Amino acid sequence: MTTEQHSISVLGCGNIGLSIAHGLVNSGLYKSNQIILTKRNTESLEKSMGSKGFQVTADNNLAVKKSKVVIVCVTPAQLDSLLESIRSVINPKYHVVISVVSGASIDDISVKLGSSGVAIVRAMPNTAIQYCQSMTCLAVRGTHHVAGRAEIEERKDQALAISEKIFNVLGNCIVLKEEQIVPATALCACGIAFFFRAIRAASQGGIEIGFHAEDAIKIAAQTAKGAATLVLEGGYHPEYEIDKVTTPMGCTIAGLNQMEHNGFSSAMIKGIVTSAEKAASLYSKKQPAPSTTTHHHHAPQAHQQDSASTTTTSTTSTANNNTESKSNNKRRTRNQNKSTRNQQQQQTTESNNTQQEKPDSNNNDQSHEQQQEQAPEQHQPSTASSENNEQQPQQPQQQQQSHQNNNSRRGKSNNSRRSNTKKEQEDPNNPWKKQENNHQHPAPVYDVNSVDEALAKARSRNTHQQNGRGNRRGGSGDGGGGRRHNGNNSRGGGGEGGRRQPHQHQHQQQEAN
Numbered sequence: 359m360t361t362e363q364h365s366i367s368v369l370g371c372g373n374i375g376l377s378i379a380h381g382l383v384n385s386g387l388y389k390s391n392q393i394i395l396t397k398r399n400t401e402s403l404e405k406s407m408g409s410k411g412f413q414v415t416a417d418n419n420l421a422v423k424k425s426k427v428v429i430v431c432v433t434p435a436q437l438d439s440l441l442e443s444i445r446s447v448i449n450p451k452y453h454v455v456i457s458v459v460s461g462a463s464i465d466d467i468s469v470k471l472g473s474s475g476v477a478i479v480r481a482m483p484n485t486a487i488q489y490c491q492s493m494t495c496l497a498v499r500g501t502h503h504v505a506g507r508a509e510i511e512e513r514k515d516q517a518l519a520i521s522e523k524i525f526n527v528l529g530n531c532i533v534l535k536e537e538q539i540v541p542a543t544a545l546c547a548c549g550i551a552f553f554f555r556a557i558r559a560a561s562q563g564g565i566e567i568g569f570h571a572e573d574a575i576k577i578a579a580q581t582a583k584g585a586a587t588l589v590l591e592g593g594y595h596p597e598y599e600i601d602k603v604t605t606p607m608g609c610t611i612a613g614l615n616q617m618e619h620n621g622f623s624s625a626m627i628k629g630i631v632t633s634a635e636k637a638a639s640l641y642s643k644k645q646p647a648p649s650t651t652t653h654h655h656h657a658p659q660a661h662q663q664d665s666a667s668t669t670t671t672s673t674t675s676t677a678n679n680n681t682e683s684k685s686n687n688k689r690r691t692r693n694q695n696k697s698t699r700n701q702q703q704q705q706t707t708e709s710n711n712t713q714q715e716k717p718d719s720n721n722n723d724q725s726h727e728q729q730q731e732q733a734p735e736q737h738q739p740s741t742a743s744s745e746n747n748e749q750q751p752q753q754p755q756q757q758q759q760s761h762q763n764n765n766s767r768r769g770k771s772n773n774s775r776r777s778n779t780k781k782e783q784e785d786p787n788n789p790w791k792k793q794e795n796n797h798q799h800p801a802p803v804y805d806v807n808s809v810d811e812a813l814a815k816a817r818s819r820n821t822h823q824q825n826g827r828g829n830r831r832g833g834s835g836d837g838g839g840g841r842r843h844n845g846n847n848s849r850g851g852g853g854e855g856g857r858r859q860p861h862q863h864q865h866q867q868q869e870a871n
């Protein structure tokens with residue numbers, strides 16, 4: 359099992375599958391003709407991706423037979439039937455199966471594939487993978503893994519090595535124990551949505567204080583990118599960086615404290631914990647195509663309200679889920695006291711959000727599928743996750759529009775966002791389309807034969823980041839938001855002072871792996 363030239367297949371080309379497919383090409387790691395994409399109804403996929411050289415088929419077996427690496431990107435509810443359909447063509451001695459499916463364990467997948475000898479890697483990326491900016495968490499073994507035959511263990515190691523090569527080129531990746539993949543789902547895969555929401559909220563504030571919407575978004579997004587860069591390249595805890603911004607008696611601390619009074623940190627923590635609880639139960643509960651109007655993708659408020667029952671039932675599902683849910687419960691209890699005082703104000707905010715974000719009556723898996731696969735043309739103007747992504751694969755300017763369309767379809771938009779979307783559709787000169795393309799990746803300069811070259815390039819990017827970490831110093835002061843932590847005990851909510859310590863740097867972990 360090596361990384362010599364091979365084809366790779368993406369089974370289930372919805373949102374994340376397409377993002378991965380684009381990322382594989384944008385990174386230069388694969389050429390489009392080495393990538394096989396599947397979907398049950400391939401009409402739209404053929405038009406959009408087939409025309410760019412991707413191999414498109416509805417035949418998962420054919421895709422698996424032609425590939426070495428198989429990335430499974432269907433929803434938890436769709437997983438069993440997919441695995442059952444490909445089990446006869448999976449060759450344990452050859453294939454590497456990478457699953458991004460939330461909540462489905464390596465054991466679950468092995469059982470459905472009918473073999474414990476298949477090298478299965480769980481990966482949890484986020485949609486920034488399209489521009490090779492994903493944080494991807496990988497796991498090949500759990501804490502209680504009992505080593506099998508040497509041959510199988512070797513296959514697992516090789517599969518992990520191949521996965522690391524791929525996902526390091528598609529952003530940054532770390533290897534975790536399998537139990538941490540569910541929490542990683544919340545922090546990393548869902549997490550990108552939380553930061554989108556933070557950017558949107560910042561831009562809404564910006565509009566209220568006088569910026570045009572497009573300027574507000576640009577300012578908010580670049581500011582968020584700057585904050586992330588300081589944390590990643592500088593290697594300091596965010597609170598240390600906050601101290602540098604908060605001039606005594608100044609306007610930053612006034613704003614930060616106001617946000618904390620309104621439960622900013624508490625809301626983020628509670629959202630992440632709730633997402634982790636939900637992620638733990640997604641496969642074991644396999645919610646097939648709910649017919650209600652509430653759906654976790656589209657109704658954050660309903661999702662939060664669901665969390666209590668999710669917690670209760672998830673603790674009875676599987677051993678892994680048990681552990682994860684219990685630990686989530688502990689964390690939640692720890693945070694509960696601190697968050698109580700913010701709850702009332704937070705509920706008011708949530709209630710306002712709900713009013714803004716009434717779920718679309720079509721927002722459920724079944725109708726999503728029907729929209730995608732049965733009548734895609736009906737949804738062109740305001741869609742869509744998959745179709746629009748397919749149509750605008752490597753053109754971030756247009757893709758930004760597709761995200762807006764996506765938001766619009768999923769009912770995530772607030773009023774100002776909706777009006778932008780409408781404006782975009784109607785106005786060919788809309789400012790969103792004119793935005794500078796900061797994400798353009800160079801044309802592929804190496805193919806899969808040169809995977810190490812691609813990896814070296816990614817590493818050099820990381821090294822550059824690490825080199826920027828000099829000049830560390832501690833700090834102290836009274837920040838308005840969040841308790842300082844030592845890297846192991848991340849808690850938020852309060853406004854306590856204390857000496858800041860540099861957090862454990864992402865790349866240090868990576869080196870250790």
Ligand SMILES: NC(=O)C1=CN([C@@H]2O[C@H](COP(=O)(O)OP(=O)(O)OC[C@H]3O[C@@H](n4cnc5c(N)ncnc54)[C@H](O)[C@@H]3O)[C@@H](O)[C@H]2O)C=CC1
Nearest residue numbers: 370371372373374397398431432433434436458459460547
């Ligand atoms: N959307 C995201 O950002 C992330 C999603 N995930 C996980 O990835 C999986 C997919 O999520 P999304 O892309 O959001 O869902 P999606 O619904 O957009 O995509 C699933 C796709 O699989 C296709 N499909 C279903 N059954 C199939 C079959 N038998 N053969 C071929 N194609 C089939 C569907 O037509 C659809 O296009 C989920 O398990 C989710 O938990 C993980 C990380 C991030």
Ligand SMILES: O=C(O)[C@@H]1CCC=N1
Nearest residue numbers: 460543547548654655
């Ligand atoms: O929302 C979801 O269930 C999927 C998993 C992580 C991101 N999206």
